[in-house]
Amino acid sequence: MADWARRSLEGCPIVTLEISALSTTESPRRSGEDESHIENLAEWGEELPPIVVHEPSMRVIDGVHRLRAAVLRGDRHIRARCYQGSEEDAFVLSVWMNTAHGLPLSRQDRTEAAIRILKTHAHWSDRRIAAAVGLAAGTIRSLRRRSTDQNAQSDIRIGRDGRRRPLNSAAGRRxxxxxxxxxxxxxxxxxxxxxxxxxxxxxxxxxxxxxxxxxxxxPRRGHSRRARAAVPLRRDDGSSGRRSWQTLAHDLKHALDQMKKDPALRFTETGRNLLRWLDRHVLGMAEWPQLLASVPSHCTVLVANFARLYGAAWTSLATLLEEGEITQHPNLEIAGS
CATH class of the missing domain: 1.10.10 (Arc Repressor Mutant, subunit A)
Structure with missing residues (x-):
């Protein structure tokens, strides 16, 4: 969401505007301004950052408190960054900027803003709208289900990375x-x-x-919608292979060796943690023959099923990474925990 906001404001000129020409209607802050915050800004000795204004309507997108502080100080003009986009996008910017910094919006304000954005940006994913208003994706999902504006619904969702994804992948697969x-x-x-x-x-x-x-x-009944069907491991030519995991282990080790040369991973703490975590899984494959030889005959089916589920979990993780659905602080839960 931050990237979208940055791109939206790139190139927007900073000019000096008459305060009397500006409007503060359509603000997402329904509870009004904070008088003590305005007084603190008015007493600020340095020049305040420019506000953001939707130039076509002259409505303040971000900086109402700074505007009130300027009026309190007796100013007649104020510096402003002029945004030329649509009214609908201007409202989203206003919500995001008032959520990301400054005096945050109340939860009620954010919820009401989410309901409005669901109508004007129904093609946005739950996660994308959640990032804009500072709510959980599950909350946005619930609000969308309760929405009566069926005409605004779409078969396509645009995620936080800006990529378009169909709700039903069957047509895309065909x-x-x-x-x-x-x-x-x-x-x-x-x-x-x-x-x-x-x-x-x-x-x-x-x-x-x-x-x-x-x-x-x-569709597989009785399974989580996030689950992926486990399929037998196959070679590139389509034939099954009992020892194909050994080839995969070699490829994984080679890929990991290449990743260890990447300065972005080698010289950061999080990068080194990631490499150590991957290293443990790759090295553990060398112990498979000894471990599998010790599996009792009555447990082979259970262990095989565990291996398939483990493989399906890794496949699901790979899909989430490629689709950009893993955030910096994901809320991941293990079923049954």
């Missing part, structure tokens, strides 16, 4: 399979862009086509 048939050598990303799905989805479609399966998997 189109991806058609594109792969027409051009088998096309890259995953090229097909993903045309089909409106993620590269990971295109890769899964390609694997299913090679195996002779339908590109759209049948």
């Amino acid at each position: 189109l991806a399979s058609k594109l792969l048939i027409e051009n088998p050598t096309a890259s995953l990303r090229a097909v993903a862009r045309q089909a409106g799905v993620s590269p990971a989805t295109v890769q899964d479609v390609r694997k299913r086509m090679r195996a002779g399966d339908d590109p759209v998997p049948e």
Whole structure:
């Protein structure tokens, strides 16, 4: 969301405007201004940062308290950054800027703003709107379900990264399979862009086509909607292989060795933690033969099922990473914990 706001304000000129020409209507702050905060700003010895104004309507997007402080000091003019976008986008900017810094909006203000944004930006994902108003994605999801403005709903959602994603991936999978048939050598990303799905989805479609399966998997009842169907491990030529994990282990070690050369990972604490975490998983694969040899015969099915679930979890994680759904502080929960 910060990237969208930054791009929206890039190139907006800073000019001096007459205070009497500005409007403070349509503010997301329904509870009004904080008088003590205005007095503190008025007593500030240095020049205050410029406010943000929607130039077509001359409405203040961000900086009402600074505007009131300028009036209290007897100023007739104020410096302002002029935004030329739509009224709807101007409101989103106003909510985000009043949530990200300064005197924060109340929860009621943020909730009412979310309801309004759901009507004007229904094509935005729950996470994207949540980032704009400072609420949880689950709260936005609940508000969307209760919305009676059905005409504003869309089959496409735009995420926080700006990418368009269909709510129902079946159509995207069908189109991806058609594109792969027409051009088998096309890259995953090229097909993903045309089909409106993620590269990971295109890769899964390609694997299913090679195996002779339908590109759209049948829904699995009784499972979480985030779960992915576990499929047998196959080689690139489509044949099953008992020892294919050894080839994968070699490839993983090679990939990890390359990552260890990346300065962004080597010279940061979080990067080193990530490398150590991945290293533990790669090195652990060398112990598989000894561990599997000790599995009692009556537990082989249970261990095999555990391995498939573990693989499905990693596949789900990979999809989330490629789709940009992992945030810096994700709220991840393990079912049954």
